[in-house]
Amino acid sequence: MILYILCFILFLVGLYGLLISRNIIKMIISLTIVEFSIFLMLILIGYISGGIAPVVFGQAVAENQVIVDPLPQAMVLTAIVIALATNAMILTMAIRLYKKYGTFDIHEINKLKG
Numbered sequence: 001m002i003l004y005i006l007c008f009i010l011f012l013v014g015l016y017g018l019l020i021s022r023n024i025i026k027m028i029i030s031l032t033i034v035e036f037s038i039f040l041m042l043i044l045i046g047y048i049s050g051g052i053a054p055v056v057f058g059q060a061v062a063e064n065q066v067i068v069d070p071l072p073q074a075m076v077l078t079a080i081v082i083a084l085a086t087n088a089m090i091l092t093m094a095i096r097l098y099k100k101y102g103t104f105d106i107h108e109i110n111k112l113k114g
Contacts (some may be wrong), residue, residue: 003044010037024094024104028087035083039076046072 014037017030051068094104101109 004041007037007041007044010040022106024097024106027106028090028094031090032083032087035079039079042072042076042079046070 011034014030014033014035018027018034021027021030046069048066048068051066054067054070097109098104103109
């Protein structure tokens with residue numbers, strides 16, 4: 001139970017950084033922290049203590065043996081790839097904003113906008 005609470009605290013830290021920060025780079029880092037807290041939560045949901053891998057070669061599985069569900073792990077691997085692509089796109093946009101306005105500050109960019 002403590003691991004779920006720690007994942008929630010990590011989520012709140014990332015959300016706090018996302019809402020409070022004025023710097024685009026810090027906002028991207030906070031968004032990444034939020035994403036990885038969700039990944040950790042999904043992995044924790046799929047974990048079964050004492051479980052074995054669902055692929056067993058040449059062995060018979062006992063009737064009372066617990067088998068771990070591989071679906072959450074596959075979902076997290078897919079989500080990591082999507083998050084990587086999203087972060088790359090957001091960082092590219094941040095670099096373009098810096099080249100145009102010369103700052104990463106959101107409020108300064110809003111002042112220079114019009």
